[in-house]
Amino acid sequence: MSDKNDTTKNSTPPTPEAHGHREEKGSGEPSPTAADKQQQLTLDEQPDEQRPEDGDPAEQRGPAEQGDLHEVRAIIEAILFASDEPLTRETIEASLPDYPETVIKSALENLRFEYSGQHRGIHLAEVAGGYQLRTNPDFKDHILKMYEARPRKLSRAAMETLAIIAYQQPLTRADVEEIRGVDSSGVIRTLEEHDLVQTIGRLDDLGRPHIYGTTERFLEFFSLDSLADLPTLDDTELEAIEEMYAEELAEAEAADKAQQADDDAE
Incomplete structure (x- = not known):
């Protein structure tokens, strides 16, 4: 009897690890106090809101602490709606400095x-290296009827010149x-006015002529993310373009001959 009492007196308090595996004693053993229970709580037993997290504490207390995806989504949606040009991911991230x-x-x-599919009137498109909310192209006729306007069209000469600059x-x-066989200064000027072509440098040669390339507006206009998305022309399409060049060259030569004849008649 004395041995049992001595063992009870000298026993050490149960550790937190042993708490969950301690065999249940008889009703004569005193129940643990509230302080003992608090001490014996392990990390896994703590409520989620009291459990420490890894990472920067300042970030944990920021607006994104609760992983508020809905709020971030709403902010980005508003930013894209307010912008009249595509926004890069870097620009969007700069507008949300408090979120990871x-x-x-x-x-x-x-x-x-969400903004995809034929059932949506607005699409979120990736164009010109950024994101932009754009109307569903399937509904362009309805939009044009609302505005009672016709889309601005480029002449065949302008489209030919634009294709040459885009691909070459x-x-x-x-x-x-x-390549075209005719004077193209006026057509290039028209493309510059439409912000589809721009001067990107000067050639280190006599007269330092302008070097031309396409613009960001060109990518937006044709719904391209980059020039790498330009379609590859097959042999049939190349032949069709060459035929158009030949027809235009013949028309230009005929017009020159007619003008020369008029000048000679005078």
Whole structure:
């Protein structure tokens, strides 16, 4: 009897690890106090809101602490709606300095999924290296009826010149005229006025002629993310373009002959 009492007196308090595996005693053993229970709580037994997290504490206390994907998504949606040009991911992230990149990335993916499909009137498109809310092209006729306007169209000469610059850039006006066979200064000027073509430098040669290339507006206009998205022309399409060049060259030569005849008659 005395041995049992001595053992009880000299026993050490149970450790937190042993708390969960201690065999239940008889009713004569005193129940642990509230302080003992608090001491014996392990990390896994603590409530989620009291459990410490890894990472920067300042970030944990920031607006994104609760992983508020819905709020970030709503902010990005408002930013994209307010912008009249595509926004890069860097620009979007700069507008949300209090949120981690992972949350912003998830919000963008969420928005892209929601703003997609034939059933949506607005699409979130990736153009010119950024993101932009754009109308569903399937509904362009309805939009034009609302505005009672016709879309601005480029002439065949302008489209030919634009195609040459897009696929062969950088190049000079002389390079374009060598391919087309006719003067192209007026057409290039028209493309510059439409902000589809721009001067990107000067050639280190006699007269330092302008070097031309396409613009960011060109990518937006044709819904391209980069020049790498330009479609590859097959042999049939190349032949069709060459035929158009030949027809235009013949028309230009005929017009020159007619003008020369009028001048001689005078």
